[in-house]
Amino acid sequence: MDSLIVFNSLSRKKEVFEPLHPPFVGMYACGPTVYGNAHLGHARQAITFDTVFRYLSALDYKVRYVRNITDVGHLVNDGDDGDSKIEKQARLEQLEPMEVAQMYYNNYITDLTQMNVLRPSIEPRATGHILEQIEAVQQILDNGYAYISNGSVYFDVRAYEEKFHYGKLSGRNIDDMLAESRENLEGQTEKRFPADFALWKNASPEHIMRWNSPWGEGFPGWHIECTVMSSKYLGKKFDIHGGGMDLLFPHHEAEIAQSNACHCDLPATEHDQAKYWLHNNMITYEGQKMGKSLGNAISLREFYSGEHRLLDQAYSPMVIRFFILQAHYRSTLDFSNTALQASEKAFKRMNEGVKRLDAIDPYTKPVAVNPEMETNLSAFHAEASAAMNDDFNTARVVARMFDALPVINHLFKERQAPLAVQPETFLAFRKVFKEVYHQWLGLMSPEEQQEDGQGETVDSLMKVIIELRGQARKDKNWAIADYIRDQLQVNQIKLEDTADGTDWYYDR
Ligand SMILES: [Zn+2]
Structure with a gap:
């Protein structure tokens, strides 16, 4: 790589990153x-x-x-x-x-x-x-x-x-x-x-x-x-x-x-x-510098609520993050309502794609490989890495993710037909695509963010469910115990029995 x-x-130039220690x-x-x-x-x-x-x-x-x-x-x-x-x-x-x-x-x-x-x-x-x-x-x-x-x-x-x-x-x-x-x-x-x-x-x-x-x-x-x-x-x-x-x-x-x-x-x-x-680099507003004295410095809170005379609507924090990542960090970035609304739409399409990835089951049908789609997915990791390795070019990473979206959408729509790519290619791609989205770029879908805010509620609900399953197992009611485990798995929650009890985690 x-x-x-x-x-x-x-030095005013690009250099290979070699840490001191x-x-x-x-x-x-x-x-x-x-x-x-x-x-x-x-x-x-x-x-x-x-x-x-x-x-x-x-x-x-x-x-x-x-x-x-x-x-x-x-x-x-x-x-x-x-x-x-x-x-x-x-x-x-x-x-x-x-x-x-x-x-x-x-x-x-x-x-x-x-x-x-x-x-x-x-x-x-x-x-x-x-x-x-x-x-x-x-x-x-x-x-x-x-x-x-x-x-x-x-x-x-x-x-x-x-x-x-x-x-x-x-x-x-x-x-x-x-x-x-x-x-x-x-x-x-x-x-x-x-x-x-x-x-x-x-x-x-x-x-x-x-x-x-x-x-x-x-x-x-x-x-x-x-x-x-x-x-x-x-x-x-x-x-x-x-x-x-x-x-x-x-x-x-x-x-x-x-x-x-x-x-x-x-x-x-x-x-x-x-x-x-x-x-x-800096963010400008319709080509102008932003600043308190210029009256166009909009706080993040005002973006989130939409309460500022220069804003047409509220913008979610993740849309703003996505908007910022759509530009390379050394380029100037011009903010306008039009630009943010375009980012909002693009981010929605991206989230739809991420969600669809999970609905595609690569093993259900025999494969009928489409070479173009196969290449698109198999080259994704190397191309996204190359973009990121080029001075953290998130703009190119995001663009490359959009290049893969039509393939994801095709695989999703045709999920009853034979899969158009090799199952191994799809599985490897899905893993990397999600890693790029979540870990490299720090993006989250609105559902994930919602869930993030309700982590405590989910925690206490899971405690109740784990207790019920424990009781079912004590009563040797295997049907109920298995039903709980399977239904959680459908919701991408996995249980793990350890010596100290039962742990749970999201398996996405
Ligand atoms: Zn300082």
Whole structure:
């Protein structure tokens, strides 16, 4: 099978994926700042790295996926000035800043879980790692890549430039950065050089989220938490660092610089924090950027309920997931009601196909092989893998699934006639097709999702059924006991008798 190829933003080219310590893979993706509900852009990033996580796991890598929670009160303009985002929201909602962070974190998880986004292996919070952040800032100071100014600590870009290159990831040069920072002159007075960025900020009297540090009371800069938490849980150098393209500069550029400045004892070849830097592209609305200030940032909750002036209807979480997977993660994706409605229809057809797969019994009739259909199904696994191995091209995987749909539909409609493909081909195809649908792409049909939400009810019902069967067996009423087992099997539920009792599972 082909090897997995990933597009590395650091080298700006596609590279063969070779983990540093196989079969282990360490992956870090920047998580949300929890001061508002997640919108479509958050969904795209979460689904992109959820898909990477799922696919690497399907390839039998042991993945440790870390996604942080930014709950420190970072500043509104994402720079080094302005109000704290979380504190501003706290004042608005008359809540404690930590209440705001907890509430929007809970909402984030709920909204993403509905899209079948798996929880990462570790979800570290910035506020839980203040000590480590202070230590890292001190280390950068000790190594000579930072300076103290008025109770704040700034990264010294010019000192860093003597040994490393600030701009390596984004391809920007210092002149571009200077031009940009000249447009935003606020708070530049404390800095020695306009491109320098805050590692630690002195807290103004009204700032609520503040901690003691060797430099006075304050709070960490925006970028340092990711450098610190990724190295704490994945090591100084790990395999994949992910995020949205909007984070590439300054956030990821600063992460790399801090990591190099902190761990500059490592040989130069081992720098840059992660081996592969992956970035998903943005979602636009009818060709325009989406954003709070533009009035077109639609939260996932609004999509699910349909309650937003730009939405014609409600869209289910799975339709949104499917819509996102229909594009390659590095392409821009334009959202409109028309596009989402097209995805909704396509997803319905796909689900119909998945359901029909189970209704086809490959052994009922003698075979009359149709060579074209036989090839379509037998080539599916290799072609879907090739697409996924080509930098996680889910768009091509989905298209290949649609190529197989007419064959599934034909086999279903003609299920009384001789089977048009070899039974072994069909069985192998069915297994892989479902694996691609469920495991690689993380899709679920509406019925499965419903059932997922009612897992507890099903559990308690199954307990009753298993008890009844146990009683029937005690009474030597084999007819009833067998009837229960057989009827469950019809409903794709299998029973397994063990020394500790009877277990049940879905056999799909
Ligand atoms: Zn980050």
